[in-house]
Amino acid sequence: EVQLLESGGGLVQPGGSLRLSCAASGFTFSNYVMSWVRQAPGKGLECVSVISEGGANTYYADSVKGRFTVSRDNSKDTLYLQMNSLRVEDTAVYYCAKDRRGNWNYVGTLDYWGQGTLVTVSS
Amino acid sequence: EIVLTQSPATLSLSPGERATLSCRATQGVSSYLAWYQQKPGQAPRLLIFDASARATGIPARFSGSGSGTDFTLSISSLEPEDFAIYYCQQRSNWPFTFGPGTKVDIK
Numbered sequence: 001e002v003q004l005l006e007s008g009g010g011l012v013q014p015g016g017s018l019r020l021s022c023a024a025s026g027f028t029f030s031n032y033v034m035s036w037v038r039q040a041p042g043k044g045l046e047c048v049s050v051i052s053e054g055g056a057n058t059y060y061a062d063s064v065k066g067r068f069t070v071s072r073d074n075s076k077d078t079l080y081l082q083m084n085s086l087r088v089e090d091t092a093v094y095y096c097a098k099d100r101r102g103n104w105n106y107v108g109t110l111d112y113w114g115q116g117t118l119v120t121v122s123s
Numbered sequence: 124e125i126v127l128t129q130s131p132a133t134l135s136l137s138p139g140e141r142a143t144l145s146c147r148a149t150q151g152v153s154s155y156l157a158w159y160q161q162k163p164g165q166a167p168r169l170l171i172f173d174a175s176a177r178a179t180g181i182p183a184r185f186s187g188s189g190s191g192t193d194f195t196l197s198i199s200s201l202e203p204e205d206f207a208i209y210y211c212q213q214r215s216n217w218p219f220t221f222g223p224g225t226k227v228d229i230k
Contacts, residue, residue: 037167045159045167045210045221059217095166100178108214109157111178113166 002026002112004096009117016086016121022079022096022114030054030074033099033107036081038092039116048094049081052104064090086121093118125150125213127222135230142198144225146211151191155215158187158196161224162207170209171196201227 008020020036036048049070050059058070069082079096094117097110126149136142146156154174159167169178171187174194184199198205206229211222 044223045212047219047221050217050219061218100169100172108155108212108219109169109172110159110167110212111169111172113168115166 002098004098004112004114006094006096006114006117009094009119011120011122012086013123014086014088014121017082017084018086018119020081020083020094020096020117020119022081024077024079024096024098027098029072029077031102033102033104034072034079035097035099035110036070036079037095037097037110037113038090038119039095040089040092043092046092050099050107051079052107053102057104083119086119088121091119091121124218125152125216125220127211127213127220129209129211129222129225131225132223133226133228135228136201137230138201138203140201142196142201142205142227144196144209144227146189146194146196146222148192148194148213152213152215154190155213156187156189156194157212157214158185159210159212159221160205160207161210167210198227 003025005023035050051070067085071080096114098112100109100111130145158171161167175187186197208224210224
C-alpha cells in the first residue's frame with residue numbers, strides 16, 4: 001500500500017524558514033517523480049514544485065521560485081521542501097504527491113497524496 | 124500560464140441523478156487533463172487522467188471526455204459518497220494548473 005506521510009509544518013513568522021519532509025513507503029520511491037502541492041485555507045490547489053526520479057530536474061511555481069528548494073533522498077525514501085523567506089501568503093496545507101508514471105516526460109498526474117501538513121505564516 | 128475554468132461553481136443534485144461538470148482551458152492541452160475529487164479534511168483523490176482513463180479503483184459511474192480546450196466529467200448516478208469538490212488539472216505545460224473546482228452538493 002502506497003503511503004506518504006508529511007511532517008515539518010507549523011507556525012512561523014514572516015521571513016522565517018521551515019523544512020517539510022515526506023516519508024514514502026509501499027512503492028519504489030526512486031522510480032517516481034514527486035511533487036509538492038499546496039492549498040490555502042478554503043482555497044484551491046497550486047502545484048508548488050516537482051522533482052524528477054533522480055533529482056536532476058525540478059520545476060517551481062513562480063510564486064516560490066528563489067525561496068523554496070525541493071530535494072529528495074532516495075536512500076531514505078524521503079522528499080523535502082526547504083522553504084525560506086516565508087510570506088503570509090504561503091500559509092497553506094502542503095501535500096506531497098506521487099506521480100502516476102516513473103518518467104519525467106509524462107510528469108503531472110498525481111495518483112497518491114499524503115494527508116498534508118499545515119504551514120501557518122503569521123506574526 | 125494555462126488557466127482552467129470550471130462550471131458550474133456549484134451543482135445541487137439528488138442521489139441517483141446524473142452530474143455533468145465542465146472544465147475549459149485558455150489554450151489547448153491535448154488530452155493532458157485529470158480530474159480529482161476532494162472531500163472536507165481530506166487530500167484530493169485522482170479519478171480520471173489523460174482526459175478519459177479511470178484511475179485504479181475508481182467506479183465505472185465516473186467518466187471523462189474531451190480534448191483540446193473543453194472537457195467533461197460525468198457521474199452517471201450520484202452515490203451519497205460522491206458529494207464533494209471536483210477539480211480539473213492540466214499537465215500540458217508547466218506550471219501545472221488546477222481549476223477552481225465544482226462543488227457537488229445535495230439538493
